[in-house]
Amino acid sequence: MNDYFENTFNFSLPQELNMYYCGYRKNTYSHSYGPAVRDHYLIGYIKHGKGILYQNGKELPLYSQQLLVMFPHQKIHYIADRHIPWSIKWIGVYGKLVDSYIYSLGITPALPVYPVHDFIKTEEILDDIIRLSTKDTLADKILCIGCLHQFFSCIAGPKITHREDYVEQAVNFIKYNYDRGISASDIADSVGLERTYFSKIFKERTGVSPGHSLLTIRMAKAKDLLLHTRLTLKEISYSIGYKDVFYFSKVFKKYTGLAPSAYRKEAT
Known part of the structure; x- marks a missing residue:
């Protein structure tokens, strides 16, 4: 050398x-x-x-x-x-x-x-x-x-992840896996933390629970698909991580005040 x-x-x-x-x-x-x-x-x-x-x-x-x-x-x-x-x-x-x-x-x-x-x-x-x-x-x-x-x-090396890093990793996990039927427990598991403790630090940082953050992303995507595609309600339900279209409709109505079909019709 x-x-x-x-x-x-x-x-x-x-x-x-x-x-x-x-x-x-x-x-x-x-x-x-x-x-x-x-x-x-x-x-x-x-x-x-x-x-x-x-x-x-x-x-x-x-x-x-x-x-x-x-x-x-x-x-x-x-x-x-x-x-x-x-x-x-x-x-x-x-x-x-x-x-x-x-x-x-x-x-x-x-x-x-x-x-x-x-x-x-x-x-x-x-x-x-x-x-x-x-x-x-x-x-x-x-x-x-x-x-x-x-x-x-x-x-x-052995650098320890900070709270902010856990939350950022979880947000990314939700963003790229909301369509796979994940739950709040899956989000906590993705960063290797116990669910109750993780929910506490997530809410301290974001102001909402992990489950609510997941719901918000799913509903935003459902609205977009209802307005800009011709996908059926079943297809939209599957696309945002719900295998039961009736459960999807129930959750969507509770979140928006309208059933999915009514939301689509009102916007057209």
């Missing part, structure tokens, strides 16, 4: 998570970076060495087996200890998922240093990314993007 390597990654298809370049620096003495600003995320994994990060008048220590996340449009300046060889691997990444993953990990411009729990696996993934970035086939480029997802999964 050479002491320094960087490669540009040219693959424009996936906009949610992609990479501009990647590289490594090995066993370099008296290394420093910046002060500089970039328009994308530059994520460095410190394999060996230590240093100081200068940021907003503060000094943050840098150690091996840490990530240093350099945020877009934020000035970065660090100096490695000149007596210890500095080895670092990096990826320059962009996309909406990067924002989401970084936020979920609790990494911020004020706290841009993050401990790596499984440093062996993290290094292996970064090595794969660097290796695949030099390949020209579509299969290798797609695989390289897959390794980026794997990288974020690996560094997440």
Whole structure:
């Protein structure tokens, strides 16, 4: 392995998570970076060495087996200890998922240093990314993007999910599974929480119960299908997760004040 390597990654298809370049620096003495600003995320994994990060008048220590996340449009300046060889691997990444993953990990411009729990696996993934970035086939480029997802999964490690994350996951579960006959218990199971406790934190965050949220989505979809399609009531009932058309009609009337057929007729 050479002491320094960087490669540009040219693959424009996936906009949610992609990479501009990647590289490594090995066993370099008296290394420093910046002060500089970039328009994308530059994520460095410190394999060996230590240093100081200068940021907003503060000094943050840098150690091996840490990530240093350099945020877009934020000035970065660090100096490695000149007596210890500095080895670092990096990826320059962009996309909406990067924002989401970084936020979920609790990494911020004020706290841009993050401990790596499984440093062996993290290094292996970064090595794969660097290796695949030099390949020209579509299969290798797609695989390289897959390794980026794997990288974020690996560094997440044993991070505990917060209440807000549970609720967000549940809302997504409802949104994409309302047509499958799910119940409030299924929603709680989808995030791995006991139903009563989950209902409490869901209502604290949203103002409604999980069951009411599910009902609201189903009724909104039923209204849309009644107004904009010629589907039968039975077909609409099945489309929103009710196997019994009579039960669907009963619930719809209680929710809207009109039977489904009357709602459709009144709107035409």
